[in-house]
Ligand SMILES: Nc1ncnc2c1ncn2[C@@H]1O[C@H](COP(=O)(O)OP(=O)(O)O)[C@@H](O)[C@H]1O
């Protein structure tokens with residue numbers, strides 16, 4: 001009986017119910033998207049911050065000059081154009097020699113260098129698909145002149161990556177790791193073989209693993225450095241090195257030194273040089289690898305973390321506001337619906353329906369509508385989350401299972417909040433006032 | 439014979455308006471009472487108080503011996519559910535439910551729905567064949583008969599009808615009156631508010647309200663409803679303001 005009444009009533013106020021569902025849906029979609037992005041992106045960034053990822057980036061001095069040069073050509077026509085194409089002699093200025101990399105482990109703070117990995121990027125084609133192949137050391141054994149043996153490479157540097165398959169091996173010349181999004185697009189799986197084309201060359205590559213980095217790397221291929229070098233025609237060269245170093249927190253001295261080491265007094269300089277500040281380690285790497293520039297990247301990541309926290313706070317506030325707006329909009333619709341049906345409600349009361357049973361009937365109706373709206377909103381929210389993930393954070397968003405019960409809770413809260421004024425109206429409605437009204 | 443209703447010195451005051459002024463009235467079980475009076479004389483107000491939809495400002499109402507003034511809001515709702523059958527001038531059927539379902543709504547809030555019993559009730563008002571029709575597919579008279587079926591489905595102690603034929607033509611008015619007469623014959627107590635002398639003629643007794651006062655109280659001789667075996671007499675010591683006590687002589 002109660003279902004007949006609920007569905008009968010639902011059918012009667014189709015327009016209003018559609019509007020209510022839409023309102024709930026809109027609010028919930030936004031809220032679900034925010035939650036999805038918040039949990040996932042927050043997780044990924046935090047993971048990256050917590051794992052000892054790289055905090056220094058070594059690039060050739062020429063690389064930055066080159067980009068400055070391009071900038072010049074864009075703005076002021078002419079004068080720099082000739083230099084835009086580097087001469088073969090200048091080539092070394094735009095790359096770092098692979099053979100010199102071991103030196104990074106020989107600086108004053110050598111023991112603070114936890115790990116490092118070089119990179120060389122080559123544009124490649126797989127069938128029609130264009131992407132980037134990045135050569136690196138996965139887990140390279142180095143024999144230092146001191147007689148020490150160390151192991152270093154990307155595997156340890158990107159400890160948060162999720163691999164499906166084997167980890168990369170430097171001596172496996174044709175074995176590559178494929179980013180999960182690229183793999184999905186190309187239908188590649190661990191164990192598959194595919195053709196790589198770069199410049200005029202074609203190579204066969206074996207997929208050893210598919211990885212999920214949670215970042216833009218998911219669209220790329222990682223390969224042993226030698227493969228990239230041969231595809232790029234740049235044997236023995238790398239374009240960038242990421243270094244993970246244990247550092248002492250920055251202080252006033254470190255900040256001054258980072259701006260200009262020359263401004264320090266002799267004693268200050270000694271103190272700075274012999275402390276594992278990120279700036280002094282950077283300085284020492286620049287010393288030992290002439291022609292390079294070393295940039296601290298962890299600091300960027302840390303401020304990113306701070307900004308992320310603020311963005312998350314903003315998202316929470318926005319979510320709450322959105323839900324409040326939804327509740328407000330619903331409350332108007334619902335109250336209007338009650339007023340329209342006051343005679344019917346008065347009649348039920350006159351027939352002996354208790355306040356509670358009338359409220360239950362009405363909430364049942366509303367929840368059914370809200371459920372539909374909420375489900376649609378959740379679906380839309382998933383899409384919206386991807387949109388936000390890609391456009392704002394540049395990553396795909398995995399919706400955490402927690403989002404579903406939270407969304408359900410939000411639907412419940414919004415609906416109940418929106419129903420409050422109507423519930424008051426329901427309680428106050430007197431049959432005598434509506435049944436004899438002429 | 440018990441009294442189904444005993445109203446003692448009831449007044450209802452809305453701000454400056456005195457809708458009912460010191461009304462006293464006793465209705466024995468099984469009686470059909472008609473309430474007449476000009477518009478605004480307090481008929482609906484009185485019906486609302488009897489029907490537990492409203493409470494008096496002063497005075498006492500006893501329904502089947504139970505003092506309504508002692509009941510909470512929920513208690514009044516329960517009495518309405520258990521003991522009262524309501525019929526309205528404007529029918530008030532739920533538009534999206536069929537005739538049958540409209541009757542079943544009353545069952546639902548009373549106890550359990552029983553489709554067969556609901557169909558029987560519709561049969562009693564001659565609408566067995568229209569059970570699956572929606573109110574808008576029924577004529578005014580048919581709709582009012584559905585309301586009667588709804589009012590009687592839970593075997594109420596008292597049926598209250600506020601101008602039940604006010605919106606009906608003569609044919610339908612007669613049909614509804616016939617059904618009420620049958621109910622009366624089977625022992626139900628009925629109170630009907632009406633403007634129509636013909637309707638009042640079916641009752642056992644007619645009281646008239648004027649400006650919220652009880653102006654007249656008379657028995658209907660040869661009540662059209664049935665050959666009345668019970669003879670109703672008014673108590674002889676009747677003076678203004680004193681409760682009217684009809685006595686029944688078997
Ligand atoms: N809720 C109310 N508030 C104020 N005045 C009311 C209310 N209900 C009824 N009245 C007044 O009480 C008087 C009796 O009304 P009512 O019982 O509806 O008369 P009837 O049904 O005999 O036409 C009228 O003057 C009416 O205006």
Ligand SMILES: [Mg+2]
Pocket residue numbers: 436481482483
């Ligand atoms: Mg009236």
